């Protein structure tokens with residue numbers, strides 16, 4: 367099992383992510399051109415999440431996707447969350 371880390375450590379390796387106010391997690395809100403682009407982002411990430419067996423907590427309203435990442439099995443932020451965050455950032459930049 368991956369060991370949990372201070373969320374600040376993860377944030378230091380990422381762009382635009384923040385500590386979650388309510389739990390050991392990292393969070394970011396992505397904003398896209400429209401709903402279809404936002405949903406396409408979610409669909410592509412869902413496939414990658416399933417492949418990695420590591421899933422986001424997310425909330426979508428129109429063109430925004432609020433993402434919270436934490437590793438439930440570890441009770442906090444792990445390398446798996448950093449890896450998924452980087453995948454999200456890479457895809458979001460392509461969709462911009």
Ligand SMILES: C[C@H](O)[C@H](O)[C@H]1CNC2=NC(N)=NC(=O)C2=N1
Nearest residue numbers: 419420421422436437438439440
């Ligand atoms: C049984 C299954 O492999 C586990 O529940 C996986 C599923 N996806 C997961 N996703 C996240 N974010 N954290 C986990 O600990 C986790 N565990």
